[in-house]
Amino acid sequence: MTHRIVIVGGGAGGLELATRLGKTLGKRGTASVMLVDANLTHIWKPLLHEVAAGSLNSSEDELNYVAQAKWNHFEFQLGRMSGLDRQRKRIQLAATYDEAGVELLPARELGYDTLVIAVGSTTNDFGTQGAAQHCLFLDTRKQAERFHQQLLNHYLRAHAGQTDAVEQISVAIVGAGATGVELAAELHNAAHELAAYGLDRIQPENMHITLIEAGPRVLPALPECGFRSTVTGRFG
Template sequence: MSTPRIVVVGGGAGGLALATRLGHKLGKRQRAEIVLLDSHATHVWKPLLHELATGVLNSSMDEVDFHGHSFTHHYRYQRGSLCGLDREKKVLNLAPINDDNGHEILPARELGYDYLVLALGSVSNDFGTTGVAENCHFIDSPEQAKMFQHDMINSFLRYTDPSQRQHPELSIGIVGGGATGVELAAELLDASRMLRAYGVTPNGNQKINVHLLEAAPRLLPGLSERISETVREQLEHLGITVHVNTAVKEAQPHRLLTSNDDVINTDLNVWAAGIKAADFLGELGLTTNRRNQIHVNTTLQSVDDPSIFALGDCASCPRGEDGTIPPRAQAAHQQATLLAKNLIRTLADKPMAEFNYRDYGSLVSLARYDAVGNLMRSSASKGMFLEGWLARKCYASLYRMHQLSIHGATRTSLGWLVDKLNRYLKPRMKLH
């Protein structure tokens, strides 16, 4: 009997944690071949992309190289992009890989599987808003985050010369008052402070205007009203202009047009309003919702094919009679843990367990200024409200927990020590 092959498509938070766990449980013992497929060569934890976008995070130090990681954790990495699926033959169609100059590195090819896990995460949803694709930055990937950081530094430099300025003061518009938009707004203020400290912007009085726009009546509509109001008060205290009940109907070069016909002048625009799964997921022949998320049952199997699973932001998993699991990093980690157990049980001809989501609370970082959130939530309790020093420490621990799931205790501890040393040895901000 041939060794079964489990292919995990997507090396994000859930996919990489799953491949790591399966590598140790099955790959190391040669009970299954574990393959991780991703179009990128490295992994960066998505909740940190707003720090990468402002230069606070140095990707060369915090990214995970799939080739090296796969060797250590007993799975096989393949670089490629999924573009088609033949469920009858159990074959994935992979698009060719080109270099930066458009030259083909790897041709189009096929990859067979016995069990397939789709863990492709999500991308920003512009809802078809006019001009967004052409005039707004997205921060869905490390490449997009680095592109924004490059344009941000150039914008700061441009404002040192009055003849190059678009507006009297440098202005950045962020559309979307969810966690990404809120955290990015605070990081931008901190980034402007550090750029002045490093002499990138020699005018010490140069100001930055950050406009945060949310179509809902309050920021962070998915979290409690107490967290929402605390975050808004903190942002406004920092000098960020918060616009609620404000939808954007068009993005133009250097300005945003709202549904109220107001004009907000900007130098840079960022779109962080809403998410969806990648469009091509709706073309694979699997049942999806209007956001291209794959419908799965409580065992995380596709409702169309028991050998295909999905987890994280690209999956629509039922929760109760009418709800679905929220697209959050903690949900993806919990699903990865369950799915590893279910795949192991499947290979042993044992019944699979059902996914039961536990909400451990939410934390929102406001850069070095503050953090706000709650912990230990349950269906009967709103949890413990946190802000200040303790909330910042708890927020930082979330990344360490992710590192623990993909590196283990020893490497995570060593990584923590290296990070502490680098705070004294290297600049606090990446400046190129």
């Protein structure tokens, strides 16, 4: 029987691995390569701040797993891994539901000879009280789209407003690493774009962006010299 390699998680690591193994072992028929992901498409996570700000249409930049599998000699299965039986060498996938809540795929099991788990990570809120309930996180495409929708809704409400009051929006970004800094810059641009497109009840100067960082400066992971040129390049 052909050796079965199952990779769970089609992110930066899992997708690359499935593609490379598919193009080599899969193509030669030495092994069967299967990628499992909870979503049908992949979007490169470092682009999520652009999805959140609305400067990137996620459906234009996403990669479809089914097509990627077809071109690169591996198989794709849609489903969220919910359990693992190492004795029987099987993984369990939970049932998948469509947007209307109707079951699309039933819960099922898949057998493997070699299993790679590459399900990524999520933001650490360090147990900060209220963070999980009240903050928007930026780990997945859905979360980025939710942020963008809330931003747009705020502008639409202001646009429909009947009073002469000055409309404002405040966004607090926790974490001044690359994502936080880039998001701040993208939002600054978005404020100008939205006003230029007619949603001008909130003037660009009335979008207040606060970047919160525990360290002494923004972009703490960058060396001091890189930090200076990056900030200068981005903000002028």
